Amino acid sequence: MTKFKKLILSSVLAIMMIISAGCEALIDPVTELELHFIDVGQGDSTLILTPGGYSMLIDAGDNTQGENVASYIRSLGISRIDVLIGTHPDADHIGGIDDIIDSFEIGDFYMPRKTHDTKTYEDVLLAAKAKGLKIKAAESDKAIAFDPDSSALFLSPENKSYPDNNAYSAVVQLTYKNSRFLLMGDAEIENEEDMISKYGDSLSSDIIKLGHHGSATSSSEEFLDIVNPSAAVVSCAYKNKYSHPHKEILSYLEENDIPLYRTDEQGTVVFYSDGESVSVNMEDAGSYTYRKGN
Ligand SMILES: [Zn+2]
Structure with missing residues (x-):
C-alpha cells in the first residue's frame, strides 16, 4: 500500500456540529466510512458509521460526557448502536x-474480562442488566460482527493477567476495502509487543x-514503525494534568512526517474513507496548525 498517496488531508470547515434548530441527520445516508473522534475532554469516544447503515461506538467519555455523546449521535439521526465497546473499566x-x-437500541456490547470496584463500573453493569444486554468478552483474535462490507477484529487483550486496567484495553482494527484503522484504547507497550509478535505487518494501518x-x-517506536500510519489521532483535554500527548510521541510523529489530529486543539475530528483515500474534517479547524512535514 502506498498510503501517503492515498491520504488526502483537507482542512475544510467542519460540517458535523452545525448547531441549527431542528437540524437533524446531516449526513443521512452516510456515503463513506466515517470515524468520529468525539471531543469528550480527557477521555475517549469514537463513533464509526458505514455506508451500509451500521454503527459502532467505542467508549463514551467520562461520567460527565455520556449525555453529550448521546446527543452528538442523535444529531446524526442515529437511534441504534450495532456494536458498543467499552475498552476497559x-x-x-x-x-x-x-x-x-x-x-x-444496542446490538452487541463488548468489554474485556476485567472488573473494577467503582460506582462507574457498577453503573455500566446495571444499565446493561436493565436492558437485558449480555456483555461479550473483548479479546484478541475475536472478529466483531459488523458491516459485512468491512471487517473488525480485536487484537488485544490476551487471555492473561495484567498489572493494570489500561493493559486490558480492547484494541480494534477496522478494515474497509483498502483502508485500515487501528484504535488502541489505552493499550500499553506490553500489549504492543504481544501484537507485534502475533500480527506483525498486518498491524499496518492508515490511521491510528x-x-x-x-x-x-504506549506507542513504542517499534510498534509505530510497523503500523506506519499516514496520520495519528489523540483524544485528550486541553492542558490536561497528565501532559498528554507526551513529547516523545510528538517528536516521533514529527520526525516521521505523520500529521497528528487532537481533540484538545481541533475539537471533534472526523475521518472519511471511500475505501481508497482518507480525508479529515475538524470541528474547530481555525485552531489547527497544519505541519507541512511532507
Ligand atoms: Zn484513558
Whole structure:
C-alpha cells in the first residue's frame, strides 16, 4: 500500500456540529466510512458509521460526557448502536456508557474480562442488566460482527493477567476495502509487543488512534514503525494534568512526517474513507496548525 498517496488531508470547515434548530441527520445516508473522534475532554469516544447503515461506538467519555455523546449521535439521526465497546473499566472510557445504553437500541456490547470496584463500573453493569444486554468478552483474535462490507477484529487483550486496567484495553482494527484503522484504547507497550509478535505487518494501518491519549506508556517506536500510519489521532483535554500527548510521541510523529489530529486543539475530528483515500474534517479547524512535514 502506498498510503501517503492515498491520504488526502483537507482542512475544510467542519460540517458535523452545525448547531441549527431542528437540524437533524446531516449526513443521512452516510456515503463513506466515517470515524468520529468525539471531543469528550480527557477521555475517549469514537463513533464509526458505514455506508451500509451500521454503527459502532467505542467508549463514551467520562461520567460527565455520556449525555453529550448521546446527543452528538442523535444529531446524526442515529437511534441504534450495532456494536458498543467499552475498552476497559477506567472512568474516562466507560463513564458515559450507561447513558448510551439508556439512550439507544444496542446490538452487541463488548468489554474485556476485567472488573473494577467503582460506582462507574457498577453503573455500566446495571444499565446493561436493565436492558437485558449480555456483555461479550473483548479479546484478541475475536472478529466483531459488523458491516459485512468491512471487517473488525480485536487484537488485544490476551487471555492473561495484567498489572493494570489500561493493559486490558480492547484494541480494534477496522478494515474497509483498502483502508485500515487501528484504535488502541489505552493499550500499553506490553500489549504492543504481544501484537507485534502475533500480527506483525498486518498491524499496518492508515490511521491510528494512539494508545492512552498519546502517553509514552504506549506507542513504542517499534510498534509505530510497523503500523506506519499516514496520520495519528489523540483524544485528550486541553492542558490536561497528565501532559498528554507526551513529547516523545510528538517528536516521533514529527520526525516521521505523520500529521497528528487532537481533540484538545481541533475539537471533534472526523475521518472519511471511500475505501481508497482518507480525508479529515475538524470541528474547530481555525485552531489547527497544519505541519507541512511532507
Ligand atoms: Zn484513558
